[in-house]
Amino acid sequence: MDRDTEDFLTKFLKELRENNAAIFVGAGLSKAAGYVDWSGLLAPIAKALGLDVAREADLVAVAQYHLNSNASHRYHLNQLLIEEFSDLKDPTDNQMLLARLPIQTYWTTNYDRLIEKALETVGRRVDAKYTNEQLATTRRGRDAIVYKMHGDIEHPDKAILSKDDYERYHDTHGPFITALSGDLVEKTFLFLGFSFTDPNLDFILSRIRVRFTQHQRQHYCIMRKRARLKDESKKDFEYAVTKQTLVMQDLLRFNIKVIFVDEFSDVTRLLEAVQNRYRRRTVLISGSAFDYGAWGREATEQFVSKFARALIDKDLRIASGFGLGIGGAVVTGAVQQIYSIRQRSVDEQLLLRPFPIGIKNMDERQRTFTRYREELVAQAGIAIFIMGNKEVDGKIVNADGMRAEFELAKSKGLYVVPVGSSGSIASELWNEVAGDIKKFFPKNSTKIRPLMEAIGKPVKSPDKLLKPLLELIDLLSKE
Template identity: 75%
Template sequence: MYRDTEDFVDKYLKELRENNAAVFVGAGLSRAAGYVDWPGLMSPIAAGLGLDIAKESDLVALAQYHLNANATNRHQLNQLLIDEFSDLKEPTDNHKLLARLPIHTYWTTNYDRLIESALEAGGRRVDAKYTNEQLAMTRRGRDAVVYKMHGDIEHPDKAVLSKDDYERYHNSHGPFVTALSGDLVEKTFLFLGFSFTDPNLDFILSRIRTRFTQHQRQHYCLAKRRTRLKNESKAEFDYAVTKQNLVTRDLLRFNIKTIFVSDFPDITNLLQTIEHRYRRRTVFISGSAADFSPWSRAAMEEFLAKLARALIEKDLRISNGFGLGIGGAIVTGAVQQIYSTRQRSIEEQLMLRPFPFGISDATEREKTFKRYRNELIEQAGIALFVMGNKEAEGKIISAEGVRAEFELAKAKGLYLIPVGSSGFMATELWNEVVADIATCYPKNTKKIGSLLKALGQPVKNPNELLEPLLKLIDHLTKE
């Protein structure tokens, strides 16, 4: 990974952890889903005017020419929007990745609903804003706001398309200008699929630049570096590269740094890297205990509390379902460490979801437990498995719930750390991971294998496992 790219990933991750990250999505992402881009949308309009869309760069003016020629009648433009954007397309991998990141603010100039669909499919509650009136209202329980500054396909007659629309924008959509200006000052934006030819955004960025000359917030743009097209002459290619370099330098006036990739799939890979590195800062702890052998309950609770304190001290987040016999100790250690500094809050570093065991219907209970586990695990990057036993019909048996969480964590690509020394299901899982260490940990297999094997050796006191366990977690959070 190039130094600029690594620097971007590190800094954007920091903004994600501090809830300061935002995204601005342009037509490029929608095109990858099968929707037309602006030239594709305006192609029949250009043809009707006797123009060649390939030769036109000012497409806003093109829409205005059409209105001028039709006595400002928008019917054909509205019908074009309906024809091109009414079909429900599947969100791309990039949409899904963005929806899984802890981003709460999304801006777009697109009319489609790909962002909303990706967010909703991920279980998030979306508050979409595309009218001034909607800005004054808040959807209850929302965890993502999508600002559609040029309108929505459900209202094509109000979509921002022509010069008239753009010239009136600051009067007709003044609250959107104010909201975006505020977000650009307070949040770090990642621009994707955006060409920076939109006059509204240019005006807003210019206002911010003149007001915060030396104190603009850093923003980023992911873009594909220009490559030579088929049948393109060297002179045409050189011209395109020169233009791209000039635009890139001009964006620096607004403190927007362009991160170039070689090809579009590299953007997906970069977003996957960001998601992976963000998630590995959260440790999911799975386990249950009705029987604490080979140790005492007091020894195991001391170990779990110390482990939780150490994880919080390392600025990691803990995700836990408050398993029988282990949940209380984890909460105790985590809360004590969180309260030891005023810089942290429980909500930021401890995600606790006690299972609703009171559901009497077996089918409904299983359905609820599955969703619970999925929500707990999908936010983590490391899964730790301890003990895993329960009492059934007077006997102590391995807990199948811990096995279910292991399989789910494995399917979602989490780093798997069973503490084999703790017995029961954890031992069974440890044996499986050690036997297939190269598959579970294809990188640094030898070092990870050595640390993992130490977690399966018999010890008199579980505290002896803390050092190799924390060393392994340290290694995985930095890999």
């Protein structure tokens, strides 16, 4: 990974954690789902005009030429939009990755509904805006806003397509200009599938640049590095590379930094890296204890409390199901550390999901617990397992719930770290992980092995586990 990409991941991750990130999606991201891009959409229109769409740089002008030759009637353009975008295609991996990120603000020039569908698929409540009137209303319980500045396929007659539409945009869609301008000033945008030839966006970016000069917010754009096309001459290829370099340099005027990828598949890998690094800033602590073993209750709770405090001190977030005998110590340590730092709040650093143990019907209880665990695990990137026992009919047995959380964490790609020294089912889980380090930690198995061994050996005082355990989390959270 090159330095620019690493710098982007570090800085954009910080904006994600502080709820300052936004996404801007162009037609290039929808093409992979089977929709046409602007060039594909206007190809038949251009052909009817006697033009070759591949040779036309100003596609807005092509749409206008069509209107000029048809007495300004939009019927054919509207019908073209309906034919190309009415089919509800499935979101791609890229759209699903964007939907899972902790982002509330999405902007797009696309007419399709891929972003909305992706967000709804992952259980988010979407508030879509594509008319001025919709900007003045708020959908109850929304956790994602999708601004469609060029319209929606359900209203093809109002879609922004031609020069006439763009020239009137300031009057017809002034509130969208205001809203986007405000977001570009306040949020860090990631542009995807966007060619930066849109006159509206160029106008808005120019206004912000003039107003804020050297104080513009940093934005990013992922762009595929120009590759030589089949049968393309060396001269034409070199010209295209020069043009791309000049575009990249021009975007710096708006403080938009281009992150180049070699293939479109690299976009997915980059978004996966963003998602994984964000999730690994949240540590799931899975633990329960009716019997505290040789450590005893007091030493165990002190260990868990110190561990939770150390995680908060490292600016990590803790997720916990508030397991018996362990959850209280997690809360104690986490809250004490959070309250010692004025800039942080409990809601930002601690996610508690106590299980609804009052459900009597066993089938309903199992279904609820399974869904509960799935939602809890989905929040994290690292899972720590401590002890794991309970009382059943007067006997101490291993906690099957911890085994379920372990298997679920594995299936969701979390790094699983059982503290084998704590005994009970955590010891069994540690044996599985330590016995196949390369499978569970393929990237850094050499560095991880001695740390895993350190948290699996019997110790009289659990405090001796803090150093290797925290070193292990440091290593994993930065991968």
